[in-house]
Each structure stands twice: as C-alpha cells, then as structure tokens.
Amino acid sequence: MNLALFDLDNTLLDGDSDHAWGQFLCDQGIVDAAEYKARNDAFYEQYKAGTLDIDAFLEFVLAPLAGKPREELQALHDRFMNDVIFGMVNPLGQELVRWHIDQGDLCAVVTATHAFITAPIVRYFYHVPHLIATIPALENGLFTGKPRGIPAFRAGKIARVEAWLESMALDFSSFDKSWFYSDSSNDIPLLERVSEPVAVDPCPALRLRAESLGWPIISLRGRDEDGAGEGIILHA
Numbered sequence: 001m002n003l004a005l006f007d008l009d010n011t012l013l014d015g016d017s018d019h020a021w022g023q024f025l026c027d028q029g030i031v032d033a034a035e036y037k038a039r040n041d042a043f044y045e046q047y048k049a050g051t052l053d054i055d056a057f058l059e060f061v062l063a064p065l066a067g068k069p070r071e072e073l074q075a076l077h078d079r080f081m082n083d084v085i086f087g088m089v090n091p092l093g094q095e096l097v098r099w100h101i102d103q104g105d106l107c108a109v110v111t112a113t114h115a116f117i118t119a120p121i122v123r124y125f126y127h128v129p130h131l132i133a134t135i136p137a138l139e140n141g142l143f144t145g146k147p148r149g150i151p152a153f154r155a156g157k158i159a160r161v162e163a164w165l166e167s168m169a170l171d172f173s174s175f176d177k178s179w180f181y182s183d184s185s186n187d188i189p190l191l192e193r194v195s196e197p198v199a200v201d202p203c204p205a206l207r208l209r210a211e212s213l214g215w216p217i218i219s220l221r222g223r224d225e226d227g228a229g230e231g232i233i234l235h236a
Contacts, residue, residue, distance in 0.1 A: 003175040004100035005161065005190070007182035008111040008118055011200045012093035012126060014221065017085065018061065018113040019044045024080050031064055048203060050185050054112070054153045059145070062136050065116060066145030073116070073143075081120060089125045092220040096181070097126050108132055110161060110180070110190065112153040116143070132160045157190045181218075185209065 009016040022040035026033040039060060046052040065073060100107050108130035109122045115133040122131045137148040150156045165171050172178055178194040180187070185205035191197035199210035199217045210217050 001175060002100075002103065002105045003172070003178040003194070004097075004105040004107045005178070005180040005194065006093075006097060006107070006109050006126075006128065007180075007184065007187055007200075008109050008122065009113055010183040011181055011220070012090055012097065012109070013085075013088045013121070014090050015088040016044065016113075017088065017117050017121060020084050020088070021080060021117050022061065024084055025064055028076065028079070030076070047184075047186065050205065052153075052186070054151050054156075058114070058134065058147045058151060062114065062143065062147065063145045065136060065143035067142055070141065077116070077120060080117075081124070085121055085125070090220055094126060096220065097128055100179070101127070105179075106130075106175075108161070108164065110152060110157050112151060112157075112186070114147070130164070132157070132164055154186050155189045157187065158193050161190065161193075182206070191215070 006012055009018060019040060022036065025031045026037050026040075043052065043057045043060065047057075097107065107128050109118070109126065109128050110132045111118050112134055114136050115131060116136055118133050119131055122128050132152050134151040134153065135148045137144045137146045150159050152160045162171065165174070172193065172195075175195075177196050179196040179198060180190050180194040181198045181200050182191060183200050183202050183206065185203055188206065188209055191199075191206075197210075197213075197215045199206050199215055201219050201221055202210060202217060207217065209215075
C-alpha cells in the first residue's frame with residue numbers, strides 16, 4: 001500500500017479557498033469590507049512570502065465564525081461553494097486524486113485552511129476519504145473563534161499526519177511510496193518527509209528547492225508555461 005497526500009489551495013484548487021472565503025465574507029456584508037479585506041490580503045501576502053504568523057492569522061480568520069448558529073454558517077458556506085468554489089475546482093486535480101484512489105493508495109488532503117471551509121470541498125469535489133486540516137474549536141455546538149490542537153501548517157502538517165497514521169497503527173515506513181503534492185514553500189517540511197515529493201505549479205521558492213533537489217515539477221492548470229498544453233511535467 002502507498003500513501004498519497006495532497007495540499008488543497010493552489011494545488012488541487014485553482015485558487016486559495018481561505019483567502020477567497022475572506023473576500024466572500026466581505027462581499028456578503030458579514031464583515032467590515034474595507035478593514036477585513038486589507039487584513040485578509042496582508043495575511044495572504046505573508047503566507048506567500050513564508051512569513052505568516054499562524055496564530056495571528058487563525059485569530060483573524062476564525063473570529064467571524066464565533067457564536068453564530070451552525071444553520072446560518074452552513075447556508076453561508078453553501079453559497080460560497082456555489083458562487084466561488086465551483087469556479088476553482090480543477091479537473092486535472094480531480095484526475096490526479098482519482099488515479100491514486102484507483103491504485104488503492106491511502107489518500108488524504110493536508111491543508112492549513114480550517115476544516116469548516118475545506119471539509120465540504122474535499123468531500124464533494126475530490127472525494128478524498130481523509131482530511132487533515134486546522135480544526136476550529138467548538139463549545140456547546142458553536143465555534144469559539146479559536147483553533148483546537150496543532151494547526152496543519154508547516155511542521156504542524158508532519159505532526160498531524162504522523163498522529164493520523166499512528167491512529168491506524170501506521171507510520172511513513174509502512175508504505176512502499178509516499179507522495180505529497182504541493183505548490184507552497186510552506187510545505188517544504190512535509191515534502192522532505194515523504195519519499196515522492198512533487199511540486200505542483202510551485203511558488204518561486206518551492207520551484208528553486210525542487211529544481212535543486214531534482215523533485216518533479218508538474219502543472220495541473222491545463223497548460224504549460226507558455227499557456228498551452230494539457231497539464232504536463234515541467235521538470236523531472
């Protein structure tokens with residue numbers, strides 16, 4: 001049996017669901033649009049630059065969920081799926097996941113974006129049976145606005161994956177091969193942990209690391225670097 005792990009945002013999805021959720025809240029009038037958008041954009045730039053303070057970001061991104069009835073939040077997320085996520089779903093990403101599932105690999109999406117946003121996306125569009133995501137804390141059935149446990153971010157992804165495998169009496173050595181697909185330099189720790197790291201439409205920092213170590217670099221965007229093609233291996 002092999003293991004296949006997938007980042008979600010800008011890897012399987014053509015975009016970042018976390019950042020898009022913040023913009024959606026602005027568009028829906030749930031938050032103060034000008035202030036929230038500025039902070040949302042600033043955190044996203046920090047993430048891309050590899051300087052994100054995950055604790056500060058989670059305090060910001062989880063606050064709009066706090067104390068709201070679950071029915072209200074579910075209706076909001078349903079609109080988000082319909083209005084935003086449908087346009088981000090990547091057919092080549094779906095094919096990649098399906099190939100690993102058809103091979104009988106143990107598959108999981110591993111994402112820093114919290115589970116309220118990501119669980120429906122992973123379930124409905126990619127049919128991956130396992131999700132390892134940052135967990136929003138609950139109290140009396142309502143979100144508290146705080147995270148629970150270790151965020152699935154940078155080295156936290158390794159810790160969360162190892163705990164998940166241990167719950168099934170497994171570890172990385174249980175598999176002949178272990179893949180991780182990601183676009184982000186924030187995921188270099190987990191990419192270095194698996195036997196088959198793959199950079200997917202990588203950010204510049206990850207591209208440099210992948211090229212220096214000879215990791216495969218692939219595109220799931222349905223084009224090559226010149227804007228044509230069907231999604232190809234750019235470097236191996």
